[in-house]
Amino acid sequence: MNSWMEIEEFSGLMNLDISAIRSLIDEGKLTSKEEEGQCFVEVSRSAQALIPATKGIVLDETYEGSSVSLSSEFVEKTVGAILSLHEKVLDAKEETLDALKGENRFLKEALFSMQELCDEDRKVIETLSKQLGLLQDELEFTKRKYKMMWNKAVEGYTPPSK
Incomplete structure (x- = not known):
């Protein structure tokens, strides 16, 4: 899209x-x-035609008051190096994110596995608790049974005479 301006x-x-x-x-x-x-x-x-293309950049104010001239080739290489480093940083970031995602998947699977083991252990504990309750009831019954038998035996016991 062209933008036009009056000559004045x-x-x-x-x-x-x-x-x-x-x-x-x-x-x-x-x-x-x-x-x-x-x-x-x-x-x-028109603005592009009027602005001269420079072959270098001159910095007027530097450390000790002297001017430094930078060639456009140097600037281009510097910008290229910065862009290359930026791309490497982005690649490293992507690799880090991928590694973290993989680690998160592993931890998630480990958590689910631990949850399953915990559920199985709860079921085993529940079963063993029921069995323990039944064995305690059976033991109490056996104690009462033997106590009754021994009470009858003691009551019916007559000491031998001499």
Whole structure:
């Protein structure tokens, strides 16, 4: 989508004379159109044509007041290195997340296994408790039975005479 601006407004924005802008239009460096007697300049392509491509970046203020010039190749390599490191960090993050997900699955399975063992142990304890109750009842019955038998035996016992 093209965005158009009046030549006067474009002149103020780019800090150029209208005559300089008209000569750039004549040279074909700027795209323009005429509507209702006014000249409009296409902003995005024209701005790109007017901004010079630099081969390096100059930093004016540095450590001891001297200026340092950075080549565009250095900047591109630096940005490339940063992007490469960023990709490696993202890959490491993905690997870590995958490892954590695997560990969580393992822990979840272990928890379910422990829950099953606990349920089985509860059933065994319940069964053993019932058996213990039955054996205690049987023991009490046997005690009463022998006590009654011994009481009868003691009552019916007559000591031998000499």
